[in-house]
Amino acid sequence: MPLTIYDISKKANVSIATVSxxxxxxxxxxxxxxxxxxxxxxxxxxxxxxxxxxxxxxxLRTIGxxxxxxxxxxxxxxxxxxQQELQSNGYESLLCCTGYxxxxxxxxxxxILSKKVDALILVGSNxxxxxxxxxxxxxxxxxxxxxxxxxxxxxxxxxxSTLCDDASSMTEAAEEMLRAGIRDILYLYSADSYSSKKKLxxxxxxxxxxxxxxxxxxxxxxxxxxxxxxxxxxxxDFEAKGHTFHGILAADDTxxxxxxxxAHKKGRSIPDDLSVIGYNNSMLTEFCTPELTSIDSHLExxxxxxxxxLIGVLSGQEMPKKSLxxxxxxxxxxxxx
Amino acid sequence: MPLTIYDISKKANVSIATVSxxxxxxxxxxxxxxxxxxxxxxxxxxxxxxxxxxxxxxxLRTIGxxxxxxxxxxxxxxxxxxQQELQSNGYESLLCCTGYxxxxxxxxxxxILSKKVDALILVGSNxxxxxxxxxxxxxxxxxxxxxxxxxxxxxxxxxxSTLCDDASSMTEAAEEMLRAGIRDILYLYSADSYSSKKKLxxxxxxxxxxxxxxxxxxxxxxxxxxxxxxxxxxxxDFEAKGHTFHGILAADDTxxxxxxxxAHKKGRSIPDDLSVIGYNNSMLTEFCTPELTSIDSHLExxxxxxxxxLIGVLSGQEMPKKSLxxxxxxxxxxxxx
DNA sequence: TCGCGTTATGTAAGCGTTTACATTTCTATT
DNA sequence: AATAGAAATGTAAACGCTTACATAACGCGA
Numbered sequence: 001m002p003l004t005i006y007d008i009s010k011k012a013n014v015s016i017a018t019v020s021x022x023x024x025x026x027x028x029x030x031x032x033x034x035x036x037x038x039x040x041x042x043x044x045x046x047x048x049x050x051x052x053x054x055x056x057x058x059x060l061r062t063i064g065x066x067x068x069x070x071x072x073x074x075x076x077x078x079x080x081x082x083q084q085e086l087q088s089n090g091y092e093s094l095l096c097c098t099g100y101x102x103x104x105x106x107x108x109x110x111x112i113l114s115k116k117v118d119a120l121i122l123v124g125s126n127x128x129x130x131x132x133x134x135x136x137x138x139x140x141x142x143x144x145x146x147x148x149x150x151x152x153x154x155x156x157x158x159x160x161s162t163l164c165d166d167a168s169s170m171t172e173a174a175e176e177m178l179r180a181g182i183r184d185i186l187y188l189y190s191a192d193s194y195s196s197k198k199k200l201x202x203x204x205x206x207x208x209x210x211x212x213x214x215x216x217x218x219x220x221x222x223x224x225x226x227x228x229x230x231x232x233x234x235x236x237d238f239e240a241k242g243h244t245f246h247g248i249l250a251a252d253d254t255x256x257x258x259x260x261x262x263a264h265k266k267g268r269s270i271p272d273d274l275s276v277i278g279y280n281n282s283m284l285t286e287f288c289t290p291e292l293t294s295i296d297s298h299l300e301x302x303x304x305x306x307x308x309x310l311i312g313v314l315s316g317q318e319m320p321k322k323s324l325x326x327x328x329x330x331x332x333x334x335x336x337x
Numbered sequence: 338m339p340l341t342i343y344d345i346s347k348k349a350n351v352s353i354a355t356v357s358x359x360x361x362x363x364x365x366x367x368x369x370x371x372x373x374x375x376x377x378x379x380x381x382x383x384x385x386x387x388x389x390x391x392x393x394x395x396x397l398r399t400i401g402x403x404x405x406x407x408x409x410x411x412x413x414x415x416x417x418x419x420q421q422e423l424q425s426n427g428y429e430s431l432l433c434c435t436g437y438x439x440x441x442x443x444x445x446x447x448x449i450l451s452k453k454v455d456a457l458i459l460v461g462s463n464x465x466x467x468x469x470x471x472x473x474x475x476x477x478x479x480x481x482x483x484x485x486x487x488x489x490x491x492x493x494x495x496x497x498s499t500l501c502d503d504a505s506s507m508t509e510a511a512e513e514m515l516r517a518g519i520r521d522i523l524y525l526y527s528a529d530s531y532s533s534k535k536k537l538x539x540x541x542x543x544x545x546x547x548x549x550x551x552x553x554x555x556x557x558x559x560x561x562x563x564x565x566x567x568x569x570x571x572x573x574d575f576e577a578k579g580h581t582f583h584g585i586l587a588a589d590d591t592x593x594x595x596x597x598x599x600a601h602k603k604g605r606s607i608p609d610d611l612s613v614i615g616y617n618n619s620m621l622t623e624f625c626t627p628e629l630t631s632i633d634s635h636l637e638x639x640x641x642x643x644x645x646x647l648i649g650v651l652s653g654q655e656m657p658k659k660s661l662x663x664x665x666x667x668x669x670x671x672x673x674x
Numbered sequence: 675t676c677g678c679g680t681t682a683t684g685t686a687a688g689c690g691t692t693t694a695c696a697t698t699t700c701t702a703t704t
Numbered sequence: 705a706a707t708a709g710a711a712a713t714g715t716a717a718a719c720g721c722t723t724a725c726a727t728a729a730c731g732c733g734a
Contacts, residue, residue: 002453002481004720015684020722027723030682045477047451051391052720055689060388062431070407071417080408083434092452094399095432097420114384115429116339140382144339228623257624264626286565287594287624289601341690352714357692364693367712389690392719 003046011044012037023048054116062092063310064117066108068100068126073282074252078123078150078299085307091118102129106137119145119310125152125163125195146313148306151297152194153322160313161322162306164297166195166279169327170202171209173277173295174249176329178210180337182247182275185215188235188259189251190222199251199279218245222255231258236266246274253278253285253294260288260334276334290333297327340383348381349374360385391453399429400647401454403445405437405463410619411589415460415487415636422644428455439466443474456482456647462489462500462532483650485643488634489531490659497650499643499660501634503532503616506664507539508546510614510632511586513666515547517674519584519612522552525572525596526588527559536588536616555582559592568595573603583611590615590622590631597625597671613671627670634664 005023009016014033021027022037029037040046054060063086067075079095086093094117098108105127109120120141127149129135135154141147142158153161177185187203189196200219207215220238222231235258239245250256256278260270268274270290278285281296305323312319331337342360346353351370358364359374366374377383391397400423404412416432423430431454435445442464446457457478464486466472472491478484479495490498514522524540526533537556544552557575559568572595576582587593593615597607605611607627615622618633642660649656668674 005722006720016721017685017723018683021683024722028681028683033682047447049392049720050452051388051397052689053722054388055386055392055691055720056722058689069417070420071410071414073408073410073413076410076413077408080406080434083407083432087433092431092433092448094429095420096424096429097417110382110384111429115387229628261624261626284624287598287621289598291566342692343690353691354693354715355713358713361692365711365713370712386690389719390692392690392721393692395719 002049003044005046005048008037008040008044008046011040058116059118060092060116061090062094062115062117064112064115064120065093065095065123066098066105066112066120066127067095067123068098068105070095070097073254073284074280074299075124077282078303081299081303082121082123082150082307085303089307089311093121100126102134102137106140109137109141113141113144117145118314119148121148121150121306121310122152123150125193125198126191128152128154128194130192146310148310150302150306155321159321160306160309160319162302162309163195163322163324164302165324165326166198166297167202167205169295169297169329170199170249170279171206172202172327173329174203174206175210176337177247177249177275177277177335178206178212180275180335183212184245185212185218185247185249186235186238186243186245186259187219187249187251188222188231188255189220190224190226190231190255191251192224196251203249218243222258228254228258228261231255232262232265235259235262239266248274248276250276250278253280253282253292256292256294256334257284257288260292270334271336275336277329278334281330285330285332288334293332293335294330295327296330298325301325339386340381342383342385345374345377345381345383348377396455397429397453398427399431399452399454401449401452401457402430402432402460403435403442403449403457403464404432404460405435405442407432407434410591410621411617411636412461414619415640418636418640419458419460419487419644422640426644426648430458437463439471439474443477446474446478450478450481454482455651456485458485458487458643458647459489460487462530463528465489465491465531483647485647487639487643492658497643497646497656497658497660499639499646499662500532501639501662501664503535503634503664504539504542506632506634506666507536507586507616508543509539509664510666511540511543512547513674514584514586514612514614514672515543515549517612517672520549521582522549522555522584522586523572523575523580523582523596524556524586524588525559525568525592526557527561527563527568527592528588529561533588540586555580559595565591565595565598568592569599569602572596572599576603585611585613587613587615590617590619590629593629593631593671594621594625597629607671608673612673614666615671618667622667622669625671630669630672631667632664633667635662638662 005016009019096108098105147159149161248259259276278292278294281294285292285294309319342353346356433445435442484496486498585596596613615629615631618631622629622631646656
């Protein structure tokens with residue numbers, strides 16, 4: 001049976017209030033009694049019960065993190081960074097993997113809210129749906145605790161967004177290709193999420209601004225959750241149907257790796273005959289040969305900003321509802337410009 | 338201000354005990370009042386306060402998960418699977434990323450224990466050190482709650498281990514190569530963990546049993562935390578020093594990918610001139626061309642068994658202290674046997 | 675030595691549940 | 705119609721902590 005504050009107070013010959021005071025630091029306690037209590041706590045390895053504390057304080061100092069799939073490379077990295085940031089700010093985190101279904105997301109949100117977390121972080125743009133109905137759970141949740149969005153944006157009271165400007169990053173990358181003289185660019189995407197749409201719109205922007213005729217014909221939508229092999233095959237298929245392209249812009253690094261694989265199989269040389277750009281600048285970039293050029297969305301910066309905003313919100317400060325950063329292109333071997 | 342069980346009881350014109358009873362299901366409540374209460378709970382979206390519940394029950398129904406780095410592909414997958422398993426058993430999980438330092442591990446363990454989690458899962462063999470001192474924190478922790486080890490083994494009361502028999506899997510893979518006539522096998526490893534040692538010893542077993550002379554000269558230790566590019570370069574260096582090999586056995590998939598990269602760069606053809614086998618059968622296997630042959634350590638099975646054992650332990654049953662599974666080789670394009 | 679203002683410590687209520695035990699309300703049997 | 709026994713519901717204590725408020729101890733000047 002673990003020790004309680006009451007046991008400690010007895011051993012130290014003081015009241016529980018005094019023990020509580022030295023535990024929490026703030027109030028005035030005589031130096032000698034403080035030392036005595038601290039020694040006893042040390043000796044018996046007493047640790048206060050967090051649930052009891054949460055009841056009194058009405059806060060667990062714990063943040064709920066919701067994430068569709070923590071085994072996804074990008075999301076895993078984000079979760080990791082968030083945890084580091086939270087820990088260094090004295091907060092714990094409760095992680096919940098929801099899958100991609102909106103009903104499940106709602107259920108898990110309620111589950112985690114019942115733990116009385118102080119706030120909720122939703123990791124990834126897949127938490128934003130395309131219908132009012134799909135997003136209602138965010139509205140409901142935000143009535144109870146602040147909701148922080150990583151890599152997505154949603155304008156609603158008590159909802160704070162931190163994200164990379166995917167649209168303009170993509171525009172930037174496309175225009176870089178165009179400047180290098182590559183005008184037949186295959187745009188490859190699969191997910192249908194908020195940020196995926198942003199990226200696609202950024203691509204449109206670039207192509208329209210540069211008046212590339214018929215560019216829409218080179219937009220390839222890969223089945224979601226298909227394997228790298230399947231995507232590579234889909235690209236080969238697409239080419240076999242008569243489309244030609246000398247650049248591939250992929251909405252994430254996995255897709256880009258599939259593109260590189262397609263090139264390997266078809267014997268197209270990278271970057272001479274074909275340039276490839278991925279998105280996220282994840283560790284996957286170093287897995288292919290040559291190494292993958294990719295757009296870095298500065299996850300470290302985003303997570304840091306998100307937690308900073310969160311801490312501010314929790315301490316009652318007025319904080320920006322939306323923090324937008326811009327990404328940048330990290331050039332490696334799959335491009336030669 | 339969130340609703341409490343008291344608010345609900347008032348609205349339903351019953352006592353809090355009755356509400357609690359319908360919440361917990363077990364006790365007898367008249368069908369009509371049950372429905373009335375359920376309706377009200379539904380209407381007002383009431384969710385019980387988990388901290389309060391934890392106080393009464395002396396259990397949070399929460400499991401602490403400690404993991405060095407949740408952005409590592411293998412660990413991330415393990416954590417994900419564990420969470421799924423725990424959730425389907427009605428447990429929440431509190432994840433804490435500790436880094437690889439033992440002092441930090443100890444600190445985080447204490448932190449998470451103060452949350453009064455019901456048990457602790459340590460993910461990955463890096464939680465086992467090579468000295469008594471390094472492992473003392475596990476002994477201390479196990480005095481408070483059951484400790485479950487994934488992919489590591491430690492014989493101590495209240496510590497339960499679930500793992501893949503890495504040594505024999507590796508022996509198996511090596512002998513498969515030998516049977517295919519490849520006798521000059523480069524063994525590539527980097528980490529220094531418990532399971533890494535097991536794998537190496539499995540390799541020794543195979544080579545000794547088959548009386549391969551001088552095989553030790555082909556064991557290459559790559560600097561930990563070096564990039565794929567650096568490891569590929571290290572292999573090239575090694576070869577330049579006069580070593581020849583026609584098979585590479587890597588202690589994890591990342592190393593194997595580096596091996597494939599080395600082959601690409603040096604123009605050695607896989608699998609005709611060089612066979613490569615990785616370990617973990619992670620999603621990385623599909624990233625290379627050709628796809629990577631790899632040893633599957635059955636993470637799904639391991640995590641399932643671990644949680645099953647855990648649930649048993651928590652409900653007071655006698656459970657096996659150690660569950661050992663064997664891995665198997667999944668053959669893909671980097672081998673032709 | 676007295677009394678006053680600090681400073682240190684103690685007392686007890688409250689946080690939202692669960693549950694043993696007590697009480698009330700039914701049902702069925704006589 | 706009375707009553708035993710079962711079924712449904714209520715009462716109140718307990719879980720381990722924080723903290724407002726009450727009280728005690730101390731130091732200091734007159």
